[in-house]
Amino acid sequence: MIPVTKRKLISIPAGTALVLLAVLLAGSLFSFSCAPAPRPPAGPGDPGDSGKPPAGKQPELRAFFINVGQGDSCLIMARTGSGEEFTLLVDAGPAGASEGVVEFLREAGVTEIDYLVFTHPHEDHIGGGKAVLDAFEVGKVYMPKTSHTTGAYEQLLLTIESKGLTVTQVRAGKVILEEKDFEVEFLGPVKSYEDLNDCSAVMSLTFGKKVLLLMGDAEAQAEKDMLEAGIVPDADVLKVGHHGASTSTSGEFLKVSRPSVAVISVGPNPYGHPSKTVLDRLERAGVKVYRTDLHGTVEVVIKGDRLDVSTR
Numbered sequence: 001m002i003p004v005t006k007r008k009l010i011s012i013p014a015g016t017a018l019v020l021l022a023v024l025l026a027g028s029l030f031s032f033s034c035a036p037a038p039r040p041p042a043g044p045g046d047p048g049d050s051g052k053p054p055a056g057k058q059p060e061l062r063a064f065f066i067n068v069g070q071g072d073s074c075l076i077m078a079r080t081g082s083g084e085e086f087t088l089l090v091d092a093g094p095a096g097a098s099e100g101v102v103e104f105l106r107e108a109g110v111t112e113i114d115y116l117v118f119t120h121p122h123e124d125h126i127g128g129g130k131a132v133l134d135a136f137e138v139g140k141v142y143m144p145k146t147s148h149t150t151g152a153y154e155q156l157l158l159t160i161e162s163k164g165l166t167v168t169q170v171r172a173g174k175v176i177l178e179e180k181d182f183e184v185e186f187l188g189p190v191k192s193y194e195d196l197n198d199c200s201a202v203m204s205l206t207f208g209k210k211v212l213l214l215m216g217d218a219e220a221q222a223e224k225d226m227l228e229a230g231i232v233p234d235a236d237v238l239k240v241g242h243h244g245a246s247t248s249t250s251g252e253f254l255k256v257s258r259p260s261v262a263v264i265s266v267g268p269n270p271y272g273h274p275s276k277t278v279l280d281r282l283e284r285a286g287v288k289v290y291r292t293d294l295h296g297t298v299e300v301v302i303k304g305d306r307l308d309v310s311t312r
Helices: 019-030 093-107 129-135 151-162 218-227 249-258 276-284
Strands: 060-065 075-079 085-090 113-115 139-143 167-171 175-178 184-190 202-207 210-214 237-240 260-266 288-291 298-303 306-311
Touching: 060 202, 060 276, 093 129, 113 129, 113 175, 129 151, 249 276, 260 276, 260 298, 276 288, 288 306
Parallel strands: 085 113, 113 139, 139 167, 210 237, 237 260, 260 288
Antiparallel strands: 060 075, 060 298, 075 085, 175 184, 184 202, 202 210, 298 306
16 A cells, blocks of 8 residues: 555635635645655565565566647556566646546556656646546655646645645656666756746656656756756657647757657647657657657557567
8 A cells, every 4th residue: 555644634715816725735735855655665475575576577667658639648657676566657638638547547457656746737737637636546746846826736736635645846856766777766847947848847767778758848948957957868768848849859958868769749739739840850860759649659668678669
């Protein structure tokens, strides 16, 4: 069972303005501790007892970039060399895809979520959050601390509070999971931004020798700051920032991150995502591109030194 921190529910006076409500909720929910959720020590006969995974259960990471239409949701399921199993969900898509996200997680065998990350408070990333929190037990919730006053954000904060959870603030350099062969670290936001997209939680997931880089909706300014900080890794798989918008995935960022595979989570939209500029840039860099609007859900599987991509 995932350990959670129980807190007394807040009381929201009737008629409180939406702006005040969101600010108060955000202030009461955010925790500044970035320690990973505790897990019980292995006992006799547990998978971690011998330091080796059970027979037939070798280390493996599966990442599902779920087709949620115009939005983002990525499910990570990992089994480490010690036999420990972890489930992470990064974003939950828009509200219109919430039932589909919950169904997908259940069909994938998810019963609880160790780490739930909302990269930033735009509806196409958090709209399905309430449904996910209602359907699954969650260990830790992570979000960048931002000011936002939409109904979707208010509802998400209220739901987190009702589950007795707090929000741990995302900051660059914070490692939330560190195993012998599996590490999850936040690379951004490096600093405070007025643009909510640049406030996105950027994540590096290292499994063995392979690296997945999840960009949220981070744009060129956030990319530049990460580059200047020298924290952008070589990435085997890049979840392209901001659905392939022309304001993200700069040439310099691609030159440093050097992905071989890129995934663009996108659906029908009036913004022109993904932009031809970014698609051409990825093609020139020799990156194999997968799009959820064209290929459906994209699955990445890592076993040892092998990385396979499939679509459904």
